Amino acid sequence: MTSSAPKPKADLLISGAAEVLTCVAARGDPLGRIARGCVAIAGDRIIAVGSAAEISSAADISAARVIDAGGGVLAPGFVDCHTHMVFGGSRSAEYGAKMTRTAAEVAAMGIPAGIPATVAMTRSTEPGRLVTESIDRLNRMFRSGSTTIESKSGYGLNWEHELKQLETSRRLSQACPADIVSTFLGAHDFPPEISPDQYMDVLVREMIPRVAELKLAEFCDVYCDAGYYSAGQTRRILETGLAHGLKPKIHADAYSETGIASLAIELGAVSMDHLNFTTPSEMKRLAEAGVVGVGLPALDFAVNHPKPFDARAVIESGMTLALATNLNPANWTETMHFVMVLACRRHGLSSEEAMLAATLGAAKALCREHDIGSLQPGKLADIQIWAIPRFEEFVYRLDCNPIVGLIKRGREIALPR
Numbered sequence: 001m002t003s004s005a006p007k008p009k010a011d012l013l014i015s016g017a018a019e020v021l022t023c024v025a026a027r028g029d030p031l032g033r034i035a036r037g038c039v040a041i042a043g044d045r046i047i048a049v050g051s052a053a054e055i056s057s058a059a060d061i062s063a064a065r066v067i068d069a070g071g072g073v074l075a076p077g078f079v080d081c082h083t084h085m086v087f088g089g090s091r092s093a094e095y096g097a098k099m100t101r102t103a104a105e106v107a108a109m110g111i112p113a114g115i116p117a118t119v120a121m122t123r124s125t126e127p128g129r130l131v132t133e134s135i136d137r138l139n140r141m142f143r144s145g146s147t148t149i150e151s152k153s154g155y156g157l158n159w160e161h162e163l164k165q166l167e168t169s170r171r172l173s174q175a176c177p178a179d180i181v182s183t184f185l186g187a188h189d190f191p192p193e194i195s196p197d198q199y200m201d202v203l204v205r206e207m208i209p210r211v212a213e214l215k216l217a218e219f220c221d222v223y224c225d226a227g228y229y230s231a232g233q234t235r236r237i238l239e240t241g242l243a244h245g246l247k248p249k250i251h252a253d254a255y256s257e258t259g260i261a262s263l264a265i266e267l268g269a270v271s272m273d274h275l276n277f278t279t280p281s282e283m284k285r286l287a288e289a290g291v292v293g294v295g296l297p298a299l300d301f302a303v304n305h306p307k308p309f310d311a312r313a314v315i316e317s318g319m320t321l322a323l324a325t326n327l328n329p330a331n332w333t334e335t336m337h338f339v340m341v342l343a344c345r346r347h348g349l350s351s352e353e354a355m356l357a358a359t360l361g362a363a364k365a366l367c368r369e370h371d372i373g374s375l376q377p378g379k380l381a382d383i384q385i386w387a388i389p390r391f392e393e394f395v396y397r398l399d400c401n402p403i404v405g406l407i408k409r410g411r412e413i414a415l416p417r
């Protein structure tokens with residue numbers, strides 16, 4: 001830019017940070033940290049990131065309102081790319097009983113368990129209450145730094161109640177500044193009242209076309225595993241979704257080796273999630289096809305998974321790794337901080353790798369890497385302000401929420417309680 005060219009006018013400037021995590025590798029630093037960096041914003045977008053001198057030469061900040069980061073850290077908002085946040089009830093009885101008993105013993109005690117238990121509770125929750133309870137969770141997620149959150153259906157398993165969940169997700173977008181990304185997961189389990197074959201016909205002939213027509217979801221997802229959806233059923237569902245403009249995602253290999261990676265590659269799935277039993281050679285082929293791997297450390301922790309997903313193998317295969325809370329009644333966590341702590345200690349990630357997986361990697365798992373996931377000019381100004389002096393403190397402090405400021409789409413948001 002020449003000195004005579006008009007500089008873009010910033011209306012917001014965040015300064016006074018000890019460091020800015022751009023989450024774009026630079027100078028050998030995977031997080032592209034800028035010591036004492038600033039961020040200039042115009043409207044809902046970032047227009048400059050850099051030192052004070054670089055900002056002054058790149059943007060006109062003369063009329064900008066200034067937010068003082070107070071010697072803390074600026075980071076991109078987290079992207080929670082896999083959640084089942086709209087659900088009714090609680091499974092605390094099941095969780096508590098399974099601390100000291102086997103699943104068979106818990107079943108013999110008559111304690112409702114698993115997805116069928118939540119389907120029953122979600123169906124019996126009236127729509128207004130479902131919205132209220134989901135907004136509570138959403139506010140806590142946003143308060144924990146998640147500025148974009150995916151929300152799956154899949155606890156209705158019939159049109160009436162899948163629609164109730166999807167409409168709740170839509171109402172959440174209006175209730176909280178976080179962006180909500182909707183996924184149709186009618187193929188989460190099979191409903192108790194009709195046969196699996198009958199339900200397959202309902203899914204592909206009625207539900208998927210209606211979801212697409214009403215623009216209730218952007219992605220179509222399937223739970224492919226032993227005892228859930230087979231490879232053939234997964235193909236039929238995802239191909240129907242694609243024919244109606246819904247991008248494919250797959251819950252895969254969580255409890256058995258399904259071999260579904262080949263289908264994920266063939267159909268151009270955006271992400272494959274869980275990956276506990278996915279083999280290194282499958283990961284390599286998934287990497288070449290650009291399928292994002294989504295790891296869910298909180299689930300592996302909550303169910304004491306016998307084979308936790310191998311995050312190192314995912315990274316070494318070349319796949320883009322994303323992390324997500326997988327918030328659902330079986331692993332009730334709303335915070336990406338907890339997920340990152342687990343990912344580092346139990347899945348062998350470095351704190352930098354966990355941070356990238358919780359931001360840019362997760363943005364890619366939602367096809368939004370051009371808009372969010374890093375602090376770069378042109379991207380949405382979704383920014384967290386942490387009251388810690390350096391990034392390393394974030395994962396090191398095992399139980400903390402250092403967030404003292406949130407900027408969403410260029411607007412400073414009062415933190416919800």
Ligand SMILES: [Zn+2]
Pocket residue numbers: 082083084251326
């Ligand atoms: Zn899930």
